[in-house]
Amino acid sequence: MSNETLTTPTPSPADAGDHPDLSPAASQLRIATFRLARRMRTQRAVDSMSDGQFAVLAALRVHGAHTLGELAERERVSAPSMNRTVNCLQESGYIVRAADESDGRKVVISLTPDGEAVVEETARRRDAWVEASLAELTPAERGTIAAAAEIMQRMVDR
Known part of the structure; x- marks a missing residue:
């Protein structure tokens, strides 16, 4: 995802100002989330495992x-x-x-024990990848990511 932020476009006439059109923001979030998940999934202990x-x-x-x-x-x-x-x-x-x-x-x-080891090593590799990616961000960007993670967790928990 680029450095662009998720924005909520102005309401369409059909919304009559009650709810903004969230479709563009929803699509952008969906695409970025899937791309991030796909990238993280490449970090695994056993390459041949689905x-x-x-x-x-x-x-x-x-x-x-x-x-x-x-x-x-x-x-x-x-x-x-x-x-x-x-x-x-x-x-x-x-x-x-x-x-x-x-x-x-x-x-x-x-x-x-071998299955436990695969899960532990995969989690370690994925955490290391995320940590390295976060290290490349500014402190403000890391704060934004932390806030977004909390919000995304609330979305998932619904």
Whole structure:
């Protein structure tokens, strides 16, 4: 994104002054957010790992062991799709499947130490990239980014 700031254009006649037309600002924010996310995703510990595979590892790290169905629901994919992802991660040694201690009919999926290491190293690399990028900004720009991060978090939490 350039050094331009997000601006709210003047209201259109259809808005009758009540609400400004936010479409241009929304598009600019969407594009910048996706480009930033894409750039951050390139910072990973395992280059061959897909974003979906890493998301499963991260979910297991943050939320603990899950069943296949719970993972599929969390990641909003079908159970067969999640099964393929889990199989690949298991073959790579990043996760294990085990019988649920409280219900032996269920199979829970959890991280291995290698899976933990991938999540930790990827987070470290992404944080380092963001930190280096922030270091190139002025203190005022860093303040603006910090304020925007808080606002964006509120948007996500709705």
